[in-house]
Amino acid sequence: MSPLYLLFLGPAGSGKGTQAEKILETFGLCHLSTGDILRGAIRKETLLGKKAESYVEAGDLVPDSLIIDLIKETLTPDRIEKGFLFDGFPRTLEQGEKLKELLLDLGISLTHIFYFDISLEKTISRIAGRRICVDCNKIYHIDYNPPKTCGEDCSGNFIQRSDDTEEKVRHRYDVFEEQTVPLLSFYGEDLLSIDADLTPDEIHRELCLAIEGTKV
Numbered sequence: 646m647s648p649l650y651l652l653f654l655g656p657a658g659s660g661k662g663t664q665a666e667k668i669l670e671t672f673g674l675c676h677l678s679t680g681d682i683l684r685g686a687i688r689k690e691t692l693l694g695k696k697a698e699s700y701v702e703a704g705d706l707v708p709d710s711l712i713i714d715l716i717k718e719t720l721t722p723d724r725i726e727k728g729f730l731f732d733g734f735p736r737t738l739e740q741g742e743k744l745k746e747l748l749l750d751l752g753i754s755l756t757h758i759f760y761f762d763i764s765l766e767k768t769i770s771r772i773a774g775r776r777i778c779v780d781c782n783k784i785y786h787i788d789y790n791p792p793k794t795c796g797e798d799c800s801g802n803f804i805q806r807s808d809d810t811e812e813k814v815r816h817r818y819d820v821f822e823e824q825t826v827p828l829l830s831f832y833g834e835d836l837l838s839i840d841a842d843l844t845p846d847e848i849h850r851e852l853c854l855a856i857e858g859t860k861v
């Protein structure tokens with residue numbers, strides 16, 4: 646079976662991260678979440694973290710050049726062999742074009758591109774209750790999936806992301822509409838639209854059907 650190379654597009658709060666967890670488990674892929682990588686770099690105060698911090702805090706996009714360098718580093722031979730899922734990347738046309746070049750050079754192409762379609766109001770109500778494990782980035786919701794100790798190495802410390810306030814979520818949605826929505830026509834017919842208002846189990850089933858149905 647050839648490796649899967651998946652891409653999840655969608656605004657903050659559309660359920661990409663939650664679905665990524667389930668899909669990684671089901672298909673054994675590597676998770677390439679630019680948001681997780683950036684938050685880790687900010688926590689560790691690396692050079693990348695220092696450069697990215699003010700953008701992430703404001704809910705703005707980190708400059709394309711930084712993200713593209715980061716992606717080049719993540720596309721290692723072992724990940725290519727195993728298969729991967731891009732979650733939150735690309736977010737601009739320039740990133741999309743650069744990714745196309747990178748994959749072409751590597752002789753691979755994306756196998757599935759999913760768009761998580763959801764309204765602004767729904768994302769706001771979801772994100773208000775979102776909590777994240779600081780150690781493994783697992784996502785919880787105070788009502789629908791209350792935080793609990795996730796792994797042996799996790800300290801049980803759950804936080805609300807500083808960019809998860811209503812004001813910042815509204816801003817991030819605007820940024821998504823302005824800068825990321827153009828990617829929907831860039832991917833055109835290759836894009837599979839998912840109704841992100843369905844329950845997590847229903848969405849997982851839809852994703853699996855789409856992936857299983859076309860796996861070679």
Ligand code: AMP
Binds near residue numbers: 700702705732
């Ligand atoms: P996320 O966890 O995907 O919601 O990303 C959190 C924040 O990280 C975003 O609001 C951006 O500031 C930054 N970020 C994540 N991925 C990208 C990307 N592909 N391009 C630019 N900025 C990004």
